[in-house]
Amino acid sequence: MTRTLAQWQQLASELTIEGRAFIAGSYRQAADQRTFSCLNPATGQKLADITWCGQEEVELAVKTARQAFTAGSWSELAPLERGRILKRFAALIRHHNDELALLETLDAGKPISDTTSVDVPGAAYCMEWFAEAIDKIGGEVAPVDPKLLGLVTREAIGVVAAVVPWNFPILMASWKFAPALAAGNALILKPSEKSPLTAIRLAALAQEAGIPDGIFQVLPGGGDVGKQLALHMDVDCLAFTGSTAVGKLIAGYGAQSNLKRVWLELGGKSPNIILPDCPDLSQAARSAAAGIFYNMGEMCTAGSRVLIHKDIKERFLSELQQAAKNFYPGDPLDPATSMGAIVDQIQYDKVLSYIDKGQSEGGRLLLGGKATHVQQGLFIEPTIFDCPNPQLSICREEIFGPVLSVITFDNLEDAIQIANDSEYGLGAAVWTSDLSTAHRVSRRLRAGTVWVNCYDEGGDMNFPFGGFKQSGNGRDKSLHALEKYTELKSTLIKL
Ligand code: NAP
Ligand code: MG
Helix, strand or coil: CCCCHHHHHHHHHHCCCCCCEEECCEEECCCCCCEEEEECCCCCCEEEEEECCCHHHHHHHHHHHHHHHHHCCCCCCCHHHHHHHHHHHHHHHHHCHHHHHHHHHHHHCCCHHHHHHHHHHHHHHHHHHHHHHCCCCCCEEECCCCCEEEEEEEEECCEEEEECCCCCHHHHHHHHHHHHHHCCCEEEEECCCCCCHHHHHHHHHHHHHCCCCCCEEECCCCHHHHHHHHHCCCCCEEEEECCHHHHHHHHHHHHHCCCCEEEEECCCCCEEEECCCCCCHHHHHHHHHHHHHHHHHCCCCCCCEEEEEHHHHHHHHHHHHHHHHHHCECCCCCCCCCECCCCCHHHHHHHHHHHHHHHHCCCEEEECCCEECCCCCCEECCEEEEECCCCCHHHHCCCCCCEEEEEEECCHHHHHHHHHCCCEECEEEEECCCHHHHHHHHHHCCCCEEEECCCCCCCCCCCCECCEECCECCCECCHHHHHHHEEEEEEEEEC
């Protein structure tokens, strides 16, 4: 259902927001009653008090998860039955689409037109996809000595903790909980303190769907909750999406504790290469703008480096600036808004400081560069820099905001060299009319996803998503994601 700004505002004013942790089948406060304020970044207004979990809540949740897992009420269900319950969960997410989208928009500043059409339906789709898949995949019978029967099976890993970021709160959570639950694990979800609301609401929907108590728990709080889970001796797997800096800490926590399986989906600085035989330069400019300005640039796959050939630069830049103007910030609750608020003050200050750095290091500001005050909130204009060389900080470091760095190249070899000269390797794109060039360049780009003549296509669950190099290990989405949440077992039977 499409609503007007006034209708969304009305709905927001009537909303009751749950802010407590969900442990062992019920919402509860922290033992020490500690809370933190959840703010709307578009207005500065407080939305709710959220439970700040501590070690006591982590201990209780892990113990409960272990018991629930061991009891077998979930892990030992027939996959068909687990799938049925998870399809109900997905259906409930769809049924509550507008409520969840509204929570996400208020909490994280994301445009309501995106949260209603991408974030929440995307999470439901992810849940449906794994629910439908789980009773259709089996193990192997090994071709062994005829005196033996050899089975190779995958079984649930046990207690899985998912620590997720704030840029796509419900969607990134679903990329973890959907495969983890489908595989039969007990899951503990730790949302970012910047955006805890949808995760907390999901817990009640999971329960309503019939997921047993202790199998889906939510622990809001700060980074310490993530750290305690990552250091916990009875957590079997830590699935993380977030920054490379925190990812490195988490890898260390795994090593310091029980060698839990640690899966990292981290940052990016993705190159978008536009060659002189680009089939449609206007389309390339529109895609490049969307590739960095969609979701305020708070995108792990943001096409934050455009590599443009010198011969087509002038025309491209003029089309790019035109396209960028479609992302002017506005009230996130207004269905016409395509760019919302920056998630919080810390992120806002970080983006503005990179804009300053871009200028002081010699970048030429082509567009934007300023904060805008739509309401009392945290809004930044779509910003484009023409960069004299690829060594500028804004060409190398992940900004995670609406700031695009344009780098000029002379020939294809240079473009590939610049593209790969990064500690990251999440996404990359190339625009060309030549089929062989497309294949040759894609093969040489060191990135987990390569787009040809498009950018950021593919909400489809069939594609594994993840990074090369310091963009992480492991893959979300697709059947490959199940590998993260299962152990391989060989069973040999002497006949
Ligand atoms: P972040 O600061 O690394 O935080 C991610 C999560 O880790 C949050 O829940 C955070 O909790 C928690 N955390 C913080 N310190 C921790 C610690 N010492 N131990 C354990 N957990 C800790 O990242 P973010 O700012 O939320 O997200 C932006 C980053 O995520 C970007 O780098 C982006 O590229 C990346 N990202 C990657 C993907 C992908 O699939 N590759 C997708 C989306 C985003 P608090 O927020 O409560 O402190
Ligand atoms: Mg918030």
